[in-house]
Amino acid sequence: MQTNLADFIKDSREGKEADDILRKCVHCGFCTATCPTYQLLGDELDGPRGRIYLIKQVLEGKPATQKTQQHLDRCLTCRNCESTCPSGVQYGRLLDIGRQVVEQQVGRSPVQQMLRTGLKELLPRPWIFKPAMRLGQAMRPVLPAALRAKVPEKKTTIAWPQTNHVRKMLLLDGCVQPAMSPNINSATARVLDVLGVQLIVAPKAGCCGAIRFHLNEQDAALDDMRRNIDAWWPFIEAGAEAIVMTASGCGVTVKDYGHLLAHDTVYAEKARQVSALTKDLSEILPEFESQIAVRMQGKITQRITWHPPCTLQHGQQIRGKVEAILRAAGVDVQLCADSHLCCGSAGTYSVLQPDLSYRLRDNKLEKLLATTPDAIVSANIGCITHLQSGTGKPVLHWIELLEQALH
Known part of the structure; x- marks a missing residue:
């Protein structure tokens, strides 16, 4: 795909990255066959190829519209298209760049802005989200159906093992998972304990950054990532074998720290090492x-x-x-x-x-x-x-x- 990016972005880090991605696209359309929103809506602009064209137009200087934003918002960022693409187009990264530019140009309605701000402020903060979830669970029988669907039933929690092992790995506790389903991480610690591995949760680690990043608050998301690196670094220096992810949504983000912080002279090398150490739980257990x-x-x-x-x-x-x-x-x-x-x-x-x-x-x-x-x-x-x-x-x-x- 030939490109001619506009002056406002062509020489920036994001512009150069977007240009490289766009040039790999050969318009084949294989991606549309596996795009969930294209299958539902049948609109070329609600498939990866159409969205790539929209992003290209905006980066080349065509003003974005609310319609442009709507088509980009409808994307799930499932990245099924990346698995299908024969040319290796990194569509998910291009979408992050395009969405941010479009939001800067178009903005949001007051209602949408309030909703998105609420999500960005509530979900990544366990000290707010956990009490809110507990209240929701207590009131779950009387909640409206739409809200009740977001509040899982409270379950009896299982104990975290207290044994000490020579082999140690870090675990990202996450932001919403400990409140919504605390037994996932406890179960992971208990299984690995039986197998001779101790899991450690770094006290100051928090949200992986995915929530803010995908809601176009990317600078704040990068700060989330830096905070996690700082929290994990003493344990990495002490010999932690891996950083274990029990939520694949967090895992895909932490594995990308090295790329997302490559421009940061202070954190680039640490971020690269963190990404290299990060493993989904399914990559840890085959050894056992x-x-x-x-x-x-x-x-x-x-x-x-x-x-x-x-x-x-x-x-x-x-x-x-x-x-x-x-x-x-x-x-x-x-x-x-x-x-x-x-x-x-x-x-x-x-x-x-x-x-x-x-x-x-x-x-x-x-x-x-x-x-x-x-x-x-x-x-x-x-x-x-x-x-x-x-x-x-x-x-x-x-x-x-x-x-x-x-x-």
Whole structure:
């Protein structure tokens, strides 16, 4: 694709990156075949190729409009198109650049601005979000259906192991997961404890930065990333083997720290090392498959369907690992038809684009339930909560399944 970027951006870091990405696109349209919003809406501008054209026009100097913004907002950032693209177009990064430029030009309505500000201020701050979630859970029976869908039922929490091991790894606790589903991280610590690994949560680590970054508050997101690096660095220097991610949405972001902070002379090298140490949980446990197989054979008898989050299969390009771990444990695990498609959760998307989000959820659940599972497992808190709101079948993190069998 030929480009001629406008003066306002062509010599900037973002402009040079966008130009490189745009030039890789060959207009083939393979991406439209796997784009969830294009499949729903049938509009070229609601598919990756159309959005790339819109971003190109804006970066070349054509004024953005609210219509431009609407088409970009409708994108889930699922990055399915990146898995499909034969030319290696980094569409997700281009979208981040395009959205920020468009928002600077178009702005937001007061209602939209208030909603987005609320999300950016509430979700990344556990000290605010956790009490709010507890209040929501206490009032859940009387909440309106739309709000109740965002508030998972409170569960009895399991204890964090107190043993000490020679092998140590860091764990990102996250911002919303400890309030919405605290047993995910506890279950991870308990499983790894049995396998001889101690998980450590750095006290000053917090939100990975994804929420603010994808809501176009990118400078604040970079500050979130720097804070995490500072929190983890003493443990890394002390020999922590890895930074374990139990939410694939956080994992895909932390693995990108090295790129996002490459321009920061103070943090660039530390960010690169943090990204290199970051592993999804499914990248940690294959080392222990033989131990898991011995300990767990015959303990899980349910029929399980695995929902791979987009941030795992497309963002991190990790496929097959969770299924292999579960099968080593003797689990009857299935994949549904069109397992590559997004469930519609996509971070804050279900709040900002509820109609499309719930249509995608219902489509996904139809495919998942067609496999007649006893339970559905996934690897991202957003997917788990979103899917659970539409079905009475249990939806949980796959590590919770293993922990229940081990204890």
